[in-house]
Amino acid sequence: MSKNINVEMTGNNTLSRTACALLLPLTLLANPNNEINKEEFIEIVGWIKDYRTWGKYWKELEDGGILVQVAGTKWMVCPHMCYSDGVSHNDLITKWNEVYNATN
DSSP states (O other), X not given: OOEEEOHHHHTOTTSOHHHHHHHHHHHHHSOTTSEEEHHHHHHHXXXXXXXXXXXXXXXXXXXXXXXXXEETXXXXXXXXXXXXXXSOHHHHHHHHHHHHXXXX
């Protein structure tokens, strides 16, 4: 299944270089519903060793509107940034808006 990635959103100057470097693995490893398990993602991306550093960059992505927590360790990647073929982009945007508005 291929992913559609919006490179204009990834050009956001408010993110640090490390947070920007996490965008590609986030988009590629997210499931077709744009969800990702934070703990599994941290294990896969092994080049950041300190969990305090992970917290900093994860918070940066959350504040930047790239991630929103769905439940527990399950997070959703913004469908304006990426989405999979075969999945309704409108349904993903609706789900994103519901979860994002509920947490903010």
